[in-house]
Amino acid sequence: MITTHVLDTTHGRPAEGVEVHLFKMVDGKWEFVAGGLTNDNGRLPPMLPELEAGVYKLVFKTADYFARTNTKGFYPYIPIIFDIANPNSHYHVPLLLSPYGYSTYRGS
16 A cells, blocks of 8 residues: 655644645656645645555656745655565555655654
8 A cells, every 4th residue: 555645844834735646656757646636734634555566656746835835945746666575565655755855764
């Protein structure tokens, strides 16, 4: 299972309404798998409850979020690419977001 959570570290709150797309690398090309918007807690419902091993990419479309919060952002899109070795594990990929930087890690 893949989950994500977006936190706005500038305003100290969850980032609601961020569009997130999940892709999987297949034969050297990115294939769209799932997508949605973060809720009022900055979370997205679990994506792909049944995983396959491989390389995946989450793309966070942050430009609209920054516009809604009257914030000038430097990163209109944030791609995070990661490798799933064990498809039976839970992969939580949080995004800590600010206008001029971001960080991520494998959560639990």
